[in-house]
Amino acid sequence: MGLYHFCLGFSLIYGFWRAVLCDQEGFLSLYCGDGRSFVDSSNISWVPDDTYVSKGNITAVNFIEGSSSSQVPVRFFPDAQERRKCYTLPVKNMSSMVLVRPQFYYKNYDGLRKPPAFFVSLGTAITTTVNLTISDPWVEEVIWAVTKETLSFCLISIPDGGVPVMSFLEVRSLPEGAYTSGMEDFPNTSLRKCYRFNCGYSNGSIRYPIDSYDRIWDADHSFSPSLLSSEFDIPLPLNISGIKESPPLAVLQSARVVTRKNVLTYNFPLNKLGNYYIVLYFAGILPVSPSFDILINGDVVSTNYTVKNRVASVLFFARKGIQSLSITFQNISFYPQVNAIEVYEIVGIPLEVSSTTVSALEVIQQSTGLDLGWEDDPCSPTEWKHIGCEGSMVISLELSDIKLRAVSPTFGDLLDLKTLDLHNTSLAGQIQNLDSLQELEKLNLSFNKLTSFGSDFDTLVNLQILDLKNNSLEGTVPESMGNLKNLHLLNLENNKMLGPLPQSLNRESLEVRTSGNLCLSFSSSTCSGFTGNTSVEVPQVTILIPKKHSGHNQGAIIIGTIGGVLCAVLFIALSVLIYRRRRKETEVKTTRTATEMRNWNATRVLSYKEVKAATNNFKKAIGRGSFGFVYLGKLPGGKLIAVKVRFDQTRLGEDSFINEVHLLSQVHHQNLVSLEGFCYESKQQILVYEYLPGGSLADALYGSNSKKIMLSWVRRLKISLDAAKGLDYLHNASNPRIIHRDIKCSNILLDSEMNAKVCDFGLSKQVLRADATHITTVVKGTAGYLDPEYYSTQQLTEKSDVYSFGVVLLELICGREPLSHAGTPDSYNLVLWAKPYLQAGAFEIVDECLKGTFALESMKKAASVASRSVERDASQRPTMAEVLAELKEAYSIQLTACN
Numbered sequence: 001m002g003l004y005h006f007c008l009g010f011s012l013i014y015g016f017w018r019a020v021l022c023d024q025e026g027f028l029s030l031y032c033g034d035g036r037s038f039v040d041s042s043n044i045s046w047v048p049d050d051t052y053v054s055k056g057n058i059t060a061v062n063f064i065e066g067s068s069s070s071q072v073p074v075r076f077f078p079d080a081q082e083r084r085k086c087y088t089l090p091v092k093n094m095s096s097m098v099l100v101r102p103q104f105y106y107k108n109y110d111g112l113r114k115p116p117a118f119f120v121s122l123g124t125a126i127t128t129t130v131n132l133t134i135s136d137p138w139v140e141e142v143i144w145a146v147t148k149e150t151l152s153f154c155l156i157s158i159p160d161g162g163v164p165v166m167s168f169l170e171v172r173s174l175p176e177g178a179y180t181s182g183m184e185d186f187p188n189t190s191l192r193k194c195y196r197f198n199c200g201y202s203n204g205s206i207r208y209p210i211d212s213y214d215r216i217w218d219a220d221h222s223f224s225p226s227l228l229s230s231e232f233d234i235p236l237p238l239n240i241s242g243i244k245e246s247p248p249l250a251v252l253q254s255a256r257v258v259t260r261k262n263v264l265t266y267n268f269p270l271n272k273l274g275n276y277y278i279v280l281y282f283a284g285i286l287p288v289s290p291s292f293d294i295l296i297n298g299d300v301v302s303t304n305y306t307v308k309n310r311v312a313s314v315l316f317f318a319r320k321g322i323q324s325l326s327i328t329f330q331n332i333s334f335y336p337q338v339n340a341i342e343v344y345e346i347v348g349i350p351l352e353v354s355s356t357t358v359s360a361l362e363v364i365q366q367s368t369g370l371d372l373g374w375e376d377d378p379c380s381p382t383e384w385k386h387i388g389c390e391g392s393m394v395i396s397l398e399l400s401d402i403k404l405r406a407v408s409p410t411f412g413d414l415l416d417l418k419t420l421d422l423h424n425t426s427l428a429g430q431i432q433n434l435d436s437l438q439e440l441e442k443l444n445l446s447f448n449k450l451t452s453f454g455s456d457f458d459t460l461v462n463l464q465i466l467d468l469k470n471n472s473l474e475g476t477v478p479e480s481m482g483n484l485k486n487l488h489l490l491n492l493e494n495n496k497m498l499g500p501l502p503q504s505l506n507r508e509s510l511e512v513r514t515s516g517n518l519c520l521s522f523s524s525s526t527c528s529g530f531t532g533n534t535s536v537e538v539p540q541v542t543i544l545i546p547k548k549h550s551g552h553n554q555g556a557i558i559i560g561t562i563g564g565v566l567c568a569v570l571f572i573a574l575s576v577l578i579y580r581r582r583r584k585e586t587e588v589k590t591t592r593t594a595t596e597m598r599n600w601n602a603t604r605v606l607s608y609k610e611v612k613a614a615t616n617n618f619k620k621a622i623g624r625g626s627f628g629f630v631y632l633g634k635l636p637g638g639k640l641i642a643v644k645v646r647f648d649q650t651r652l653g654e655d656s657f658i659n660e661v662h663l664l665s666q667v668h669h670q671n672l673v674s675l676e677g678f679c680y681e682s683k684q685q686i687l688v689y690e691y692l693p694g695g696s697l698a699d700a701l702y703g704s705n706s707k708k709i710m711l712s713w714v715r716r717l718k719i720s721l722d723a724a725k726g727l728d729y730l731h732n733a734s735n736p737r738i739i740h741r742d743i744k745c746s747n748i749l750l751d752s753e754m755n756a757k758v759c760d761f762g763l764s765k766q767v768l769r770a771d772a773t774h775i776t777t778v779v780k781g782t783a784g785y786l787d788p789e790y791y792s793t794q795q796l797t798e799k800s801d802v803y804s805f806g807v808v809l810l811e812l813i814c815g816r817e818p819l820s821h822a823g824t825p826d827s828y829n830l831v832l833w834a835k836p837y838l839q840a841g842a843f844e845i846v847d848e849c850l851k852g853t854f855a856l857e858s859m860k861k862a863a864s865v866a867s868r869s870v871e872r873d874a875s876q877r878p879t880m881a882e883v884l885a886e887l888k889e890a891y892s893i894q895l896t897a898c899n
Contacts, residue, residue, distance in 0.1 A: 026094050026173025027214070030087070032166045033075030042208055049075065049169065053087045054375070072105045072137075076165045077155060083373035084121070084154040084382065087169060092149040095173040097180075099215065100153065101141045103168040106132040116162025121154045124350040124380030127192050129158075137167070141193035141216075143179050143344065152376045172214045177244045179344075182316030183277065188351070191277055191344035195268055197223065199338050200231040200256040211248045217340065220256065223266055229256045232337075234285040240312040245279070247340060252283040252312050255339045257290075262331035266341065273323040274345055279316055280327070281340035284309040290334035297326055304332055312339075318346065350380035351392035356819060356829035360413035361387075361394070363788070367410075368402050388419065395439075400424050409790075412436040412783030413829075415819065423447045423467070430454025436783050436819075438462065446470050446491070453478050462486055469493040469513070477501050477520070492517060604677040608684045615643050632691065640691035641676055646684075657685045667734055671726035673749060673759035692757060694750030697723075701745060701811060713854040714898060715754060716812040717862065717891040722756035723748050724884040727805060730761060731798045731880045739796055743804035744785045745811055784818025784830070789874045799874040802883060806869025810834050813863060815847025831870045838863040855897035861890035 030049040031038070037047050053075070077085040091098055100122060106115040115132035122142055130138050144151065151171075155164035179191060198206055198217035208214035233254040240252065258264040270276065278296065284307050294302040294315070301317055319325075325343065329336030358378060365374045372385060379389035388396030396419035404425040411420075412433050419442040420434075427448035434440070442465045450471040457463070458480045464487060473495040481490070482504020490505065494516035505512055506522045514520040612618065614633035622642065623630035633641045646657070657680070664675040664687070679686035694700070697719060700711055711719075730738040740747075740761045747760045785807045787800035807818050810830050818830045827833040837845045843859060865886040871877050878886070 028089060028169075028171040030169040032073055032169060034073035044208065044214075049087065049166075052089065052169075054085050072107065072167050074105055074107075074109045074165050074167055076109070076163050077157075078163050083385075084156050084375065085164060086152050086154040086375060089151045089153055089169075089171050090149065091146045091151050091171065094146060094171070095176050096146050097174040097176070097178050098144050098146055098151070099141060099170075099172040099174055099213065100144055100151070101139065101168075101170040101172070102153070102166065103170075104130050104132060104138040104140075104165055105167040106136050106165055109165070110163075114162055116164060118158050118161050118164040119156040119381070121152075121156060121381035122190060123152055124352055124377050125190060125347055126156070126381040127190065127347050130164075132165075141196075142347070143174065143191040143193070145190070154376070154381065156382055170214070174213055175244055175246045179245065179277075179279070181244070182318050183346075185320075186275065186277075186318060186346050188349045190347045190349055192347050193342070193344055194270065194276070195223075195341065195343040197341045198251045198254060199224070199340055201233060201251075201254040202231060206248065206250055210250050213246070217248075217251050220266075220341070223268065224256055229264055230259045231255075232257055232285060236285045236310060238283050238285070238310055238312045240283075243281075243312060243314050245314065247281055247312075251340050252281060253285055255283065255285055255337045257286070257335050257337040258329070258331065259335060262336070264329040264336045264338065266327045266338075268325040268327070268343055270323055270325055270345075273321060275318065275320050276322060276325060277316070277318050277344040277346050278325075278327065279314060279342040279344075280338060281312065281314050282307045282337065283312040283339045285339075286337070288334045290337055291332040292336035293330040293332065295326075295328040295330060297322060297324070298328075307337060352380070353378050353389075353392050353394060354828040355832045356413050357394050357416070359788075359829070359832070360410045361397075363410045364399075364408070367408060368399070368404065370402065390416075395419065397421070400444075407431070407433045409433045409783055409786045413819065415439065418442065418462075420444070433783075435459045441465070441486075443467070453481075457481055458483050460484060465489045467491045468495065469516075471495050473497050475499070477505070479504070481505060489513075492520065604688075606677050606679045606686070606688060608679055608681045608686070611643060611679050611684075611686055611688070614641065614688075618643075618645070633688070635676075639676075640693070642689045642691045644687040644689065646686065661687070663738070667730075667738070667761075669726055669729040669733075671722045671755075671757050672729065672761070673757045689759070692749040692751045694752055694754060696746045697748040697750065697756065697808075698745035700750065701815065702817065710754070711812075711849070713850050713858070714891070714894045716850075717858070717887065717894055719748070719750070719754065719756040720809055720812055720862075721884070721887045721891050723758055723808070724805065724880065724887050726756075726758035727801055728880045728884045730758075731801070737798075739798055740801050740804075741796060742782060742785075743801050743808060744782050745808055748808070787874065788872050797874065798880060799877050802869050802877045802880055803871075803874070805880070805883065806866050806877070807831060809862065809866035809869065810838075813838070813847065813850075813859070813866060814845055815849060835867050835870060838867045855894050858890045858894040858897065861886055861893065865890075 024045060027044065029044055029046045030052060031046040032049040032053075035048045035050065037045070039045050079085075089100070102120065115136055117129060117131040117133065119126050120128050120130055120140060122144055127142050128140055130140070132138055153169065155166065157164060183189070196215060196217055197220035199220045201217075201219050202221055204219060206217040211217065231254065235249075235253050238249060238252055240246070240249070256264065280294070282305075287309065289306055289308050291304050291306045293300055294305055296317060296319060302315060305315070307313065327338075327341065329338060361374060361378055361384075365372050374384050374387075378384045378387050378394050379392055383389050386398050387394055388398075393416035394414060395416055397414065397417060398419070398421040400421055400423045402425055404422065404427060406429070407422065407427060412435065414420075415436060416439055417437050418439055420437070420440060421442075421444040423444045424447040427445060427450055429450065430452050431445065431450055432454045434443070436459070438459055439462055440460050441462050443460075443463060444465075444467040446467045446469045448471050450468070451474055453473070453475075457478065461484070463484050466484075466487060466489070469491045470493070473492070474497060476497065476499035477492070479502050481487075482502045488509055489511050491513045493513050496518060497514075497520050498518040499520070501512065501514070501520055501522050503522060606614075611633070614635055615631045616633075618629075618631050620632045621629050622632045628644060628646045631643045631645065633643045635641055661675075661678050661680070668674065673692065674690050675687065676690055677688040679688070695703070727740060727743065730740060738761060740758070742760060743758075747758060749757050749759050751757070785804040787796070787803040789803075790796060790800060807830065811817065814830065814834050816830060820828060820830070834845055837843075841860065841863075843856075843863070846854070846859065865878065865883055869877055869883060
């Protein structure tokens with residue numbers, strides 16, 4: 001027997017310590033403000049918090065008052081007024097539910113006797129307000145559903161609330177599926193502990209290692225009706241199967257049972273009106289099976305509830321909009337009992353801002369070269385500085401007095417913006433990269449160095465206020481401004497603009513401010529002949545009304561008048577001579593340029609009259625790009641053409657147009673749209689291309705369903721293969737090599753047999769050396785397709801085209817656009833959403849139209865090259881030649897499978 005008991009004791013001890021060691025795999029215990037690691041009396045391992053918390057904080061150690069031996073660490077955050085101070089807690093390898101338990105001590109560590117108050121948040125939710133004037137220390141517990149690899153825990157200052165402090169922070173895994181029953185009406189919430197009682201137990205609190213999840217179960221004697229009930233503590237074996245919360249047996253083996261009356265009631269004070277979650281545990285530790293009704297705040301929530309002998313059970317209740325809580329157990333047979341009670345406040349978790357928006361804002365912060373304090377979510381639990389939110393949408397951004405120098409394409413990813421204030425941010429050149437901000441209502445670009453209207457304002461249909469005062473804008477106001485029907489203030493004061501204003505802006509609902517310009521008016525005659533050149537002053541002729549003076553004075557007046565008239569005549573003659581000379585020089589230059597163009601092997605040089613005839617006076621517009629409108633035309637021989645007419649307001653220089661024609665005249669490939677001719681007359685810059693009747697790939701993917709049905713997987717692969725061949729030619733076979741810079745579905749055109757050709761590469765940058773890159777401040781690109789590495793390097797390379805083409809491949813695979821507000825915020829950005837799925841071989845995100853029609857190996861090959869093409873690090877992307885080779889393999893595999 002002695003040996004038996006020894007072995008049994010050894011087994012129990014071994015099992016206990018084995019359980020302890022295994023349990024702590026789901027534990028994280030941070031000792032805040034002290035660099036020590038240690039193991040406490042419960043065998044819990046504690047580590048310093050340095051690697052988990054925002055840097056730049058100050059630490060201090062505090063001795064607990066009235067004790068010479070105990071001490072508590074204190075980390076305090078004097079700069080928390082400027083930003084949230086956050087801990088990043090790793091929860092990747094934990095269960096789906098975790099318990100987070102911070103402890104806050106003040107204990108007059110600073111000698112000021114001013115305990116602080118501050119907010120505490122988990123993720124996007126403010127879970128509580130810590131007020132150390134009420135309780136010092138203060139302990140919180142929150143149950144949180146894990147959705148990411150890390151969890152953000154933050155301290156947020158309250159004005160005049162003092163300096164936030166932190167002493168201990170514990171994270172514990174909870175059983176899978178625990179604390180979710182009965183919560184169907186409360187999605188996206190967390191649970192903040194109000195009470196957790198071990199009913200009928202009077203020997204203090206129970207926690208780890210008795211509770212392997214380290215929940216703290218307090219004794220209930222402060223709330224129990226002690227004169228009416230008795231405590232029972234019976235260590236009886238129990239069946240607890242089916243209880244996901246896995247309460248410890250020691251908790252279930254004690255109970256409070258009514259003995260003198262038929263009713264047992266607990267009254268719990270609640271701090272505030274809210275929604276609450278109640279968990280009631282029962283266990284048959286008595287030889288009888290009592291039945292009773294259960295009431296919450298007087299309402300019957302369960303009738304004739306029976307506790308079976310040696311069986312444990314649990315009930316869950318969620319109550320909306322209550323400010324006090326009473327739980328009553330009313331006798332039916334034998335005596336009502338309860339073994340444990342948990343009460344939680346239900347805390348809503350605000351939706352996170354879309355990953356697309358967060359990524360864009362992080363890039364913008366990086367481009368400023370400043371630390372704006374932008375961490376975690378922009379809108380919740382509190383808004384970032386310079387940011388305004390509406391729910392989980394960033395609707396305003398104010399970055400005045402910060403040197404931006406340019407509006408980068410990443411601004412175009414802030415699709416929900418209603419207010420954008422970039423005044424006095426050193427912006428220069430064209431207004432650009434704002435086309436996609438269709439929700440924008442207020443745009444302030446004043447006090448900058450902008451010189452021209454570059455953005456397509458047509459898309460800003462909700463714009464109400466546009467402030468462009470105190471810039472260097474030149475030329476005229478674009479006609480497209482008149483399409484902004486909601487605009488009620490256009491401020492153009494103190495620029496260098498000249499000419500008539502569009503009549504479409506001349507309406508009662510719109511105030512146009514033009515003072516401080518050379519000449520801006522709704523009347524075309526007002527500025528007629530005015531050049532804005534003030535370097536030569538026109539002589540002023542003054543005619544005085546004659547009065548009765550001596551003959552000598554009258555003679556002087558007449559001579560002065562005649563002299564002034566002669567000066568005016570001489571000035572006019574000189575101006576006419578200069579004008580004629582300049583006009584002749586321009587005509588000679590134009591003739592010489594046109595002659596040079598004829599030697600560039602362009603198919604034909606067209607006159608403006610011929611172009612008008614071919615397009616029936618520009619009757620049918622079939623598209624629009626950054627260069628201008630595209631019209632359908634027909635040459636005398638019957639060949640259909642696409643005629644691209646430059647916008648007057650684009651301010652494209654003569655050299656840029658010549659560069660485009662020269663470049664296009666040298667590029668010939670079956671998968672590149674070919675140049676048929678051009679027109680270059682005094683005020684006309686027109687390019688004539690071959691016409692492709694199949695429209696664009698974007699039309700086929702996102703147009704009518706009939707077109708999309710035609711796009712089988714093998715056809716999509718053929719289209720991607722064609723486009724890759726065209727881009728490979730630009731990168732590796734043309735001389736000079738060319739970076740396209742604007743690869744997207746709308747720039748891949750289809751002929752009548754669905755063969756693909758790449759277009760719109762005329763204004764691409766030429767790469768003259770084998771290792772050359774192009775550094776630019778004006779990027780030709782489209783939000784959702786643009787290389788993310790550009791934002792930090794300001795360099796465009798062939799790998800930038802690879803990234804954009806990778807996005808096109810993702811579109812072909814998934815059948816959705818690069819940026820979309822459909823679905824959840826994490827799915828708004830195609831690259832961020834699709835890439836993890838495809839890398840994991842999870843093809844459930846493949847376009848519904850393709851389900852069951854593709855060969856798995858073909859899809860794997862295409863998905864692999866698409867995923868690698870959109871790597872954030874350009875060095876990790878394949879070359880276009882490598883992309884082409886892998887697409888050929890994918891296409892070949894699919895063809896073999898079809899046969």
